[in-house]
Amino acid sequence: MTVPDEHLLILAAILFATGVAGFLLRRNAIIVLASIELMLNAANLSFVAGCRMHSTSAAVNLDGAIFTIFVILVAAAEAAVGLALVIALYRLKQTVHLDALNELEG
Amino acid sequence: MYFDYLNVLIFCAVGLGFVFVNLIIASFLRPKRKVTEGLETYECGEEPIGDAWIQFDIRYYTVALVYVIFAVEIAFLFPWAIVLGESFRGTGAAVGTGIGAFALIEGIVFIVILFLGLAYVWAKGDLDWVLSFSGPAYQPPQERARFLPSVHELQELAEARNDEGDGEGDEAEENEEAA
């Protein structure tokens, strides 16, 4: 009773597509950041799937698993910086709407 | 083949059940008093801003932000601890690499750097609960206003709130003075 690797990859692809769609369609800064997290997590899932595909009971290929931990770290750091900026922006504009980013144009 | 996912299904069912069963039990147990404060959204004892579906009080993100960083670092300590343990016991993949003492020092350096980060956050006062954000209110440029329905809405909402509770504004000013 195991989940086939293809299903993991398909789920990862769906997650990634959801993330991209969220990024493109939503204008709330926090939702956009969440969409980015979704994309990173799609990468994670795909790493784990790859890790399983390349491992046998004799030899374990841990590259993907290790990569996943580091991607989680990067995602957290990115979210932290992103949220900090959302706060800075909220202080200035009292909104987290991305359409309010309109002072630099030309 | 799709039966393979029974685990997932059971997991989902238990998760959903947990939520609803608790709500139902709570509805029997809780006292029913009709007070207006009781109908407000509960937000950790802070006054909620707007609808919970749209926007949370931005201050929670400061806490979330610091928490997220330090929580994630733990993920690195588990593999490190396992390798270290195996290396000292002389079992597993770490045998013969002589990584033991080096990894121990490396881990300590890692933790020290983490503590530096924590000390930094503390010294800068970011662990204190900020009581209010002050700043000039956002004025959307008029010519681009057509793209900004929600900004206006939020603007009006904020103004409406300010008009309603002048006491709140005074409180914020007091806090600024105190700081």
Next chain:
Amino acid sequence: MDRYLADLGLIAPELVLTLLSLVVLVWDLVTKGRDSRQVAYLSLAGLGVVAYLLLGQWGDLAATGGKAETVAFGMVTIDAFGTFFKLFTVGSLAVVILFVLADRRERKHGIGEYYFLLLGAGIGVFFMVSTNNLLLLMLGLELLSLASYSLAGFHKSERRSAEASMKYVIFGGLSAGIMLYGISLLYGLTGTIDLNEMGIADGSGWPVGLAAQFAQDPVPVAVAIVLILAGFAYKVSVVPFHFWTPDVYEGAPTPVTTFLAVASKAAGFAVLLRFVGALFLVEGVDSTVAAYGERIGLLIAILAAVTMTLGNLSALRQTSMKRMLAYSSIAHAGYVLMGLAAMTPAGFSAAMFYLAAYYFMNLGAFGFLLYFEGVNKSEDIDALKGMGWKAPVVSIVMVAFLVSLTGLPPTVGFYGKLLLFYEGVDAGLGWLVLIAALNSVVSLFYYFRIAKALFLSEPAEREAEPQPFFTGFLALLGVGTILFGIYTEPLQNWSETGTDSLGIAEASE
């Protein structure tokens, strides 16, 4: 244990830089940011030590003709290519710190974190340019990105700065997500995250080489590689991933813009060169892979043409000098891509030469911008009118930078462009070279506008307060721009040594 200590010795420059950044952070915390100048001087001294260590390393590597390559901890590749970029990174970090010191508006804000973040970005660059391991590459890239986000929004109470940073984070996050998904696919296909193994593995068991994958089904591999390239393209602001560039460059504090336009962009190119080189041009590469490499080369050539054209045409209609330089940096990314598109070792070394030239002339141009931001309190080109007579030395030096940016003799920019054009024609990309030449003519118009504003109008009535230190410093960069344009030998040798260490070979046809 000894083995690990020996490896630590190999990455001594990185270690010193890391230690320096921590000391800077603590120092600033302990002194409560009373005097950030001390922190700046400390950073400069530390960078001096790093440069000394790197020069020692370079000497050892160059003595072997650049062929030597040591791998520390199985991850950090110490070779001439990486050291070349590290040396220039240290140089530009030092210049940026001097800019922060010279920036009149910065003194008010003077906070030690500025230097900490700059050094942190430097650590990111150091690791990303010297690894064949995708994990370390990603971490270095993200460290650079995260530090850059914070730096771009450093004046977070200024709307433009906060906005620039927000845009940077959002587009940066997107590109990181795309790149990581690409890496995960590539890992799933090959079973390794080491570029060298991907390039040369034979396909029995894992790691599976790219050759076997391409032979089996080229689509997934191509998708993965294009996704990863998209992540890098964002870093070097290649069309269509350039949206953020003008806004971020304009909104960020000028010293930070300098860092982003120069060090960060060059590091992105270093990664791009190493990635493409290791996968498609490595010695003994499979002929199937090499054939796909040529297609990737064609894709890059098309992107290069679009990038330089769009950058130059947009720069034409800018009134703000900062924004104009941002578009000009997009155009320059297009020129450097030509060297990559040639897909030959000589093309790579031409790209490296041009990047080195780019360090000199863009540091100078941004320094000039900073100087006149202080004098005019404005970034407008119109505000420069007649100022050439008031600040003659800086203005004349600026003309040298502009000549170099346009690509006219006798400057380093001219020779760099000449090399790129030559290698482009040699690789059969005549059409691309033609487009690049036309673009250079277009760029003459907007670069000349600055020179015209400076000298070809009535002397301004305002006076420019003399800043001898800053002026002398810019003059030094100007001398470098011209000197390396006349004596091209050393820079050319260095970039060839760097390319040699990548172990790439001419495609055999």
